[in-house]
Amino acid sequence: GESVGLHLPTLSVQEGDNSIINCAYSNSASDYFIWYKQESGKGPQFIIDIRSNMDKRQGQRVTVLLNKTVKHLSLQIAATQPGDSAVYFCAENRTPNTDKLIFGTGTRLQVFP
Amino acid sequence: GAVVSQHPSRVICKSGTSVKIECRSLDFQATTMFWYRQFPKQSLMLMATSNEGSKATYEQGVEKDKFLINHASLTLSTLTVTSAHPEDSSFYICSAPDRAAGKLFFGSGTQLSVL
Numbered sequence: 001g002e003s004v005g006l007h008l009p010t011l012s013v014q015e016g017d018n019s020i021i022n023c024a025y026s027n028s029a030s031d032y033f034i035w036y037k038q039e040s041g042k043g044p045q046f047i048i049d050i051r052s053n054m055d056k057r058q059g060q061r062v063t064v065l066l067n068k069t070v071k072h073l074s075l076q077i078a079a080t081q082p083g084d085s086a087v088y089f090c091a092e093n094r095t096p097n098t099d100k101l102i103f104g105t106g107t108r109l110q111v112f113p
Numbered sequence: 114g115a116v117v118s119q120h121p122s123r124v125i126c127k128s129g130t131s132v133k134i135e136c137r138s139l140d141f142q143a144t145t146m147f148w149y150r151q152f153p154k155q156s157l158m159l160m161a162t163s164n165e166g167s168k169a170t171y172e173q174g175v176e177k178d179k180f181l182i183n184h185a186s187l188t189l190s191t192l193t194v195t196s197a198h199p200e201d202s203s204f205y206i207c208s209a210p211d212r213a214a215g216k217l218f219f220g221s222g223t224q225l226s227v228l
Contacts, residue, residue: 008154008155036219041204041222041224042221042222043119043219043221043222044157044206044219045219046216046217046218098145098162099145099147099210100147100159101147101208101217102159103149103156103157103158103159104156105155105156106155106156
């Protein structure tokens, strides 16, 4: 029979190009956001986080942008490498003062030579 | 650095049996831990919050009698899938917050396959 299920959106980029992965969140009370990378068969790996009192945070090759007005979060990866290929999830803390995270739907990043 | 260990990484069981998954914080103590479930090509869905010394808090729609959670010590939480059925086949992931580090760490996950 026909299989029914969600399919992750996919972003394909060439090695060396910059990648931008987007995420929309729904709860204006969320005060903490995290981007995770997940490789097949493994648990999520922390990439970068940002609190709601900031609109930009930079790490090594990664930048997270937060637009609270439109409830939008993005992850920018500079000079994308084959090792960056994975599924990326944004997560939000909807319950302040707890560590309870709600994950977004995810985006698969494919890097081709 | 802080590590969260999850065991087993993969388990295959017969329908109707129960399966226990362990989540340990190796370098830190955690009064709360979290259990997630992930189906193929989907996101992580929070199942429950495990509370050391008290009852777990389950998310809406998660059967507490089917997914038994025990957090008997500050470094160990267990999730038992009781009377497992094929539809329970999924990737189960735990996480624990390291307060000192200010970070949430995830286990490597357990792939459960129920035949």
